Amino acid sequence: MLEIFQKALQQNGLITAFAVVGIIVMFSGFISRKLTFGRVHGSAFAILIGLVLAYWGGIHTGGQKGLADISLFGGIGLMGGAMLRDFAIVATAFEVQATEARRAGMIGVVSLLLGTLVPFIVGASVAYAFGYSDAVSMTTIGAGAVTYIVGPVTGAAIGASSDVMALSIATGLLKAIMVMVGTPIAARFLGLKTPRSAMVFGGLAGTVSGVSAGLAATDRRLVPYGALVATFHTGIGCLLGPSLLYFATKAIMGG
């Protein structure tokens, strides 16, 4: 009986992955509401649980693809693979309102560029300090400090190893969690009061989930402005990461 069930799950890998991820997300929403009263966004917990499961899968199989190495969860590999991941990221661009974005003007562009450059430099420098001194690893970890999407997209494009990719995602995830938790606490220091300030925040703080959750916990009216700029953040990061930033790092590191 159990064997038949197992076979059904294995033969429908992608469908199993949808179910598994759905349950993870539901569980995360529950944790978010009950344990943190919505202060830490459910998606942060979901990704955290994903990483924990990947750790468990890695320990369990000794493989490099986390949970996807367990044959029962092989579909996770397809669902979270490069094809569907990039497809979903591109789709988020549809939610950007160009007319609203234009209102942000220069300051939005400046904060977007700063929001890509500053975390990248910090991330790449820290990576270098810890011995990841090749251009590919430095760029990938630096890009991870931009957002946990830019990291793996960049890493995949320039051929980073899986452990550097995981480190890059971990960096982006930790950043998103810090933004979510820290924003309401630091709202006065950050000067978060107006739509303009929310756009500056969205451009510099990056990650959509971090920004939208952080602003939601500060002042709900600020959310669309911050998220609007933040949605550009990933696109710009994905554009600059494997190109300009990689070449610059490569030029500085000489290899």
Added chain:
Amino acid sequence: MIIYGTALLAICHLLGIFLGDVLGHMIGVKTNVGGVGIAMLLLIFARLYMQPRGLLPKPTEAGVGFWAAMYIPVVVAMAAQQNVVAALRGGPVALIAAFGAVALCACFIAVINRMEPKTDSDPFAIEPVTVA
């Protein structure tokens, strides 16, 4: 038709990846240069062109919207297949890099927002109620 939206998304995606590959080829690197970013820009422009012309009815939008909403679940699946075991052996790199990035960005945000000209009017009042 919902497939129109998904097809539009797919075409932008493929075109973006293609252009990214071409760009990479032109620069002389064997990588895709910003393909995802180019695809996003294409989709934004496609929407700007099509929406005023009535080419984007609700079902078509839903064909894209579904995939936009799948973004977080897909990222969860992506996280679940990373080599976390190896990452944790990397030590406190992630923690320090993340904290450094957040702290420095926070300072930039604070400085920029302090330069904002002060007004007495309620900034939210002038915004038209277009929340639909």
